[in-house]
Amino acid sequence: MDVSPIRRQWGSERPRPPLPVCPEPASTFATWTGGAAIVVTVLAYLAYLGLGARAFQEGRSFMTGQLGRQITGEQITVWDDGSDTTGLPFPFDFEGLPRRRVELITNGVARGVVYDSQTAFREHKFSTGHALPAPDIFGPLPVNLFLQPGSQSVDQMLAAVDHGVWVTRLHYVNPVHPLNTVVTGMTRDGTFWIERGEIRNGIKNLRFTQSILDAFRSTCSVGTETRLLPGMVGGIRAPALLIDGFSPARPSSRVGWPGGPA
Numbered sequence: 001m002d003v004s005p006i007r008r009q010w011g012s013e014r015p016r017p018p019l020p021v022c023p024e025p026a027s028t029f030a031t032w033t034g035g036a037a038i039v040v041t042v043l044a045y046l047a048y049l050g051l052g053a054r055a056f057q058e059g060r061s062f063m064t065g066q067l068g069r070q071i072t073g074e075q076i077t078v079w080d081d082g083s084d085t086t087g088l089p090f091p092f093d094f095e096g097l098p099r100r101r102v103e104l105i106t107n108g109v110a111r112g113v114v115y116d117s118q119t120a121f122r123e124h125k126f127s128t129g130h131a132l133p134a135p136d137i138f139g140p141l142p143v144n145l146f147l148q149p150g151s152q153s154v155d156q157m158l159a160a161v162d163h164g165v166w167v168t169r170l171h172y173v174n175p176v177h178p179l180n181t182v183v184t185g186m187t188r189d190g191t192f193w194i195e196r197g198e199i200r201n202g203i204k205n206l207r208f209t210q211s212i213l214d215a216f217r218s219t220c221s222v223g224t225e226t227r228l229l230p231g232m233v234g235g236i237r238a239p240a241l242l243i244d245g246f247s248p249a250r251p252s253s254r255v256g257w258p259g260g261p262a
Contacts, residue, residue, distance in 0.1 A: 031161050031162075031163065031164030031165070031194075031220075031242070031243070031244050031245075031246075032164060032165050032166075032167055032242075032243045032246040033154075033157050033158060033161060033164060033165070033166050033167070033194065033240065033241075033242050033243075034166075034167045034168075034240060034241055034243070035154070035167075035168060035169075035227075035240045036223075036225075036226060036227035036229060036238050036239060036240055037168065037169045037170075037227070037229060038167050038168070038169060038170045039147060039238040039239065039240065039241050040227075040229040040230075040231060040236040040238050041169070041170045041173060042170070042183075042212050042215070043078065043145050043147060043231070043236050043238060044145075044231040044232045044236060045173060045175065045181075045183050045212065046078075046181060046212050047141055047142045047143075047145060047231070047232075048138075048141065048175075048232060049061070049062065049175060049178045049181055049212075050062040050063050050064075050113075050178065050179075050181070051063065051080075051104055051113050051114060051141070051142050052113055052114055052119075052130070052138065052139045052140045052141045052142070053113050053114060053115040053116070053119035053120070053123075053139060053140055054119055054138070054139025054140065055113075055139065055178075056113045057119060057122060057123070060178055060179070061113065061178075061179075062178070062179055062180070062181050062213060063110050063113055066110045067110050067111065067112065068109065068110065068111075069109065069110055070108050070109055071105065071108065071109070071110045071213055072105060072108040072213055072216035072217050072219075073108050073216055073217050073218070073219045074107045074108045075107075075108070075150060075219050075221070075222050076105055076107075076108050076147070076148075076216045076219060076222075077105060077106050077107055077108075077147070077148035078104045078105040078145060078146065078147050078148075079101060079102060079103050079104055079106075079145075079146055079148075080099075080101065080102045080104060080114060080130070080142035080143070080144050080145050080146070081099075081101040081102075081144055081146060082099030082129065082143070082144045082234075083099060083101070084101075084144065084146065086228070086237060087144045087146065087228060087234075087235050087236075087237050088144060088228070088234055088235030089144070090143065090144060090234060092129065093116065093127075093129045093130055093131040093132075093140075094131045094132055094133045094134070095116060095117055095127070095129075095131040097117070097127050097129040097131065098129050099128070099129035099130065099144070100128045100129050102114050102128050102130075102142065104142065104145075108216075108217075113140075114128045114130035114140045114141065114142045115127050115128045115130060115140055116130055116131035116132075116136075116139065116140040117131065118139075119139060119140060127140075128140070130142060130143070132233075141232075141233065143231065143233040143234030143235075144234050144235065144236075145231065145234075145236040145237070145238075146226075146236070146237050146238070147222075147226075147236075147237070147238040147239065148222070149222060149223060149224050149225065149226050149239040150221055150222025150223060150224060150239060151221075151222070151224060152221045152222070152223060152224060152242075153223065153224055153225070154223055154225075154240050156221075157220075157221050157223065157240065157242040158194060158197055158198070158199070159197040160197070160220070160221065160242065161194045161197060161242070162195075162196060162197075163194065163195055163196075164194045165191060165192065165193060165194060165203070165206070166190075166191070166192040166194055166199060167187045167191055167206075168187070168188070168189045168190035168191065169187070169188050169189040169190070170185050170186070170187060170188070171185060171186045171187065171188035171189075171205075172185050172186050173185030176209060177211075180211050180213075181211050181212040181213045181214075182209065182210065182211045182212075183209075183210065183212060184207070184208065184209040184210075185207070185208060186205055186206065186207050186208070187205045187206045187208075188205055190202070191203050191204070191205050191206060208246070210246055214245065215243050215245065215246050217245075218243050218244050218245035218246070219241050219242065219243050219244075220242045220243065220244050221241070221242045222239055222240075222241055222242075223239035223240035223241065224239065225239060225240075226238055226239045227239075
């Protein structure tokens with residue numbers, strides 16, 4: 001069995017020397033570099049907040065009245081495809097209908113939402129095959145999301161950061177304002193201070209309150225490699241992102257993992 005891909009993903013065989021952990025970063029910052037794990041979490045909440053037709057029709061979605069308009073930066077393209085074998089393929093929904101590929105956001109432009117039979121009937125459309133199991137209180141949701149990779153490696157994104165933070169994972173995320181896609185949460189499993197393109201030290205985990213769409217508008221670069229990780233339902237494949245404009249509210253009382261990012 002070839003375990004080299006696992007070693008590349010999770011680190012070398014030898015343990016890393018520990019990094020010092022500082023209670024707070026050396027200066028105010030707004031640049032976050034995040035691996036695929038945080039992007040998957042952000043996409044899962046974006047889907048929950050407004051990429052389904054029920055929220056769209058009830059006026060609770062950030063997509064309501066925005067189709068055809070620019071809502072994120074041009075580097076962001078998101079779609080849902082239950083038949084793509086690079087994800088977690090699930091070709092039929094819980095009404096027995098085939099899942100269709102749905103373009104949700106293309107080069108930053110809002111393109112559409114997903115439908116089940118009930119919500120499709122209201123607009124005289126066909127279902128896109130995204131019904132959830134009955135009794136369903138949420139309406140249709142995309143459960144096989146993809147974010148299009150970009151052109152930069154993680155090393156290149158790190159090198160572009162003068163002062164900022166590497167975030168490994170997000171935790172305890174909750175919606176604050178669905179229409180503005182504002183969520184709050186914390187970092188976990190390793191938060192690191194970046195200075196002049198290098199990881200300098202670990203810092204305390206950070207609490208944040210941030211609009212997802214604003215973060216996507218401030219995306220500077222998108223990683224070349226993607227990872228498939230579980231979402232709220234199904235799987236999400238996404239790359240790392242470099243975001244300029246993602247500011248924390250305050251440090252938490254917990255410290256980051258001191259081994260460095262994988």
